[in-house]
Amino acid sequence: MRGKKVVLAGVGHAHLYSLARIGSFSRYDVHVDVIAPGPFNYSGMGPGILSGQYNEGDNSLDVSKMVGSRGGRLITDKVEVIDAEERTLKTSGGETIKYDVLSLNIGSEVAPLADHKGQIPVFPVKPIHNFIKMRNHLLNALPGSAPRIVVAGGGPAGCEAAANALSLCLRKGYRPMIKIVTGRSGLLPGLPEKAGRIIAEWFRKNGIAVETGIRVIGSDGRFVLFGDGSRQEADMIIIATGVHPPELLEGSGFSISRDGALVVDEHLESVSHKGVFGGGDCIYFKPCPLDRVGVYAVRQGPVLFNNLIASITGRQPRLFRPQKKYLLILNLGDGTGLLSRGKVAVAGRIPLLIKNWLDRRFIRKYRPLK
Numbered sequence: 001m002r003g004k005k006v007v008l009a010g011v012g013h014a015h016l017y018s019l020a021r022i023g024s025f026s027r028y029d030v031h032v033d034v035i036a037p038g039p040f041n042y043s044g045m046g047p048g049i050l051s052g053q054y055n056e057g058d059n060s061l062d063v064s065k066m067v068g069s070r071g072g073r074l075i076t077d078k079v080e081v082i083d084a085e086e087r088t089l090k091t092s093g094g095e096t097i098k099y100d101v102l103s104l105n106i107g108s109e110v111a112p113l114a115d116h117k118g119q120i121p122v123f124p125v126k127p128i129h130n131f132i133k134m135r136n137h138l139l140n141a142l143p144g145s146a147p148r149i150v151v152a153g154g155g156p157a158g159c160e161a162a163a164n165a166l167s168l169c170l171r172k173g174y175r176p177m178i179k180i181v182t183g184r185s186g187l188l189p190g191l192p193e194k195a196g197r198i199i200a201e202w203f204r205k206n207g208i209a210v211e212t213g214i215r216v217i218g219s220d221g222r223f224v225l226f227g228d229g230s231r232q233e234a235d236m237i238i239i240a241t242g243v244h245p246p247e248l249l250e251g252s253g254f255s256i257s258r259d260g261a262l263v264v265d266e267h268l269e270s271v272s273h274k275g276v277f278g279g280g281d282c283i284y285f286k287p288c289p290l291d292r293v294g295v296y297a298v299r300q301g302p303v304l305f306n307n308l309i310a311s312i313t314g315r316q317p318r319l320f321r322p323q324k325k326y327l328l329i330l331n332l333g334d335g336t337g338l339l340s341r342g343k344v345a346v347a348g349r350i351p352l353l354i355k356n357w358l359d360r361r362f363i364r365k366y367r368p369l370k
Contacts, residue, residue, distance in 0.1 A: 014279025115218025154182030
């Protein structure tokens with residue numbers, strides 16, 4: 001593999017471990033290209049930026065310094081086309097990049113509104129930078145106003161967005177009208193029933209309306225349109241209806257899942273193309289499907305790095321063994337959090353203290369490398 005090229009497409013959580021160790025590839029005379037449209041943004045702190053718990057930039061890392069200081073080449077752009085047979089990538093800027101080994105960590109997207117004809121600003125929860133846009137939009141509201149916010153989706157991201165938008169508005173001195181619209185599965189599906197009950201009671205006490213069994217389908221003028229034919233005036237829509245891999249992988253030639261994710265084996269390697277790896281939200285882990293949560297992407301990082309080196313050197317690759325239970329803590333914006341792990345669910349100040357410590361420790365781990 002000497003003189004060959006490794007390409008890391010995307011700078012999500014699964015690639016951060018490798019980005020910090022790019023110098024290791026030079027030992028084998030292997031060149032590394034990193035393709036990323038911007039800085040690394042840690043997802044766990046996004047809702048806290050919306051409420052003002054964190055400042056803009058507290059959750060970001062300067063990828064250019066991380067890569068350049070270790071001998072890699074950063075291409076500040078976005079991958080537009082992948083050709084698996086030619087083993088090439090094409091960027092938005094028109095550059096064609098050939099690879100010998102490829103790792104994909106290109107994240108996920110939120111499906112846009114099916115029929116958006118209105119004037120209402122729409123903010124998907126991905127990319128994470130959108131939490132800054134939500135904050136700025138609310139801060140620019142007139143003093144004393146009461147913005148009407150509709151949140152589409154009652155999963156963790158939707159609940160955190162609603163809670164932290166409320167916190168920001170209350171600190172500014174006005175009470176917003178917030179409504180969460182979610183499907184029949186209700187709030188926090190997939191988490192313990194107790195977690196759903198806790199968040200439902202928290203919303204009730206804090207004046208956030210919840211309506212289940214309908215969905216947001218679009219907007220018209222200043223109105224949000226719902227699937228049951230009803231509509232409601234609003235000043236802002238937050239979309240948190242679940243994520244899916246970018247359409248980029250469709251037509252690439254790789255084996256992909258029904259929702260367009262790269263299908264990988266227990267080594268995080270493509271089941272159809274050797275020397276192609278992936279991690280985070282853009283993969284489908286064939287041995288056992290995984291929830292699209294950051295904890296898996298972070299834990300995939302060391303395995304990806306090891307197996308990229310293994311593909312260069314011919315060494316034995318390492319298995320990725322996902323944990324059966326993972327810790328999830330929601331930031332409720334008021335100094336409390338909701339902790340869930342397995343069948344356990346508990347809310348209070350201690351969960352948020354734990355989350356804040358874990359999140360800041362994660363960023364500090366890589367901050368000196370910026």
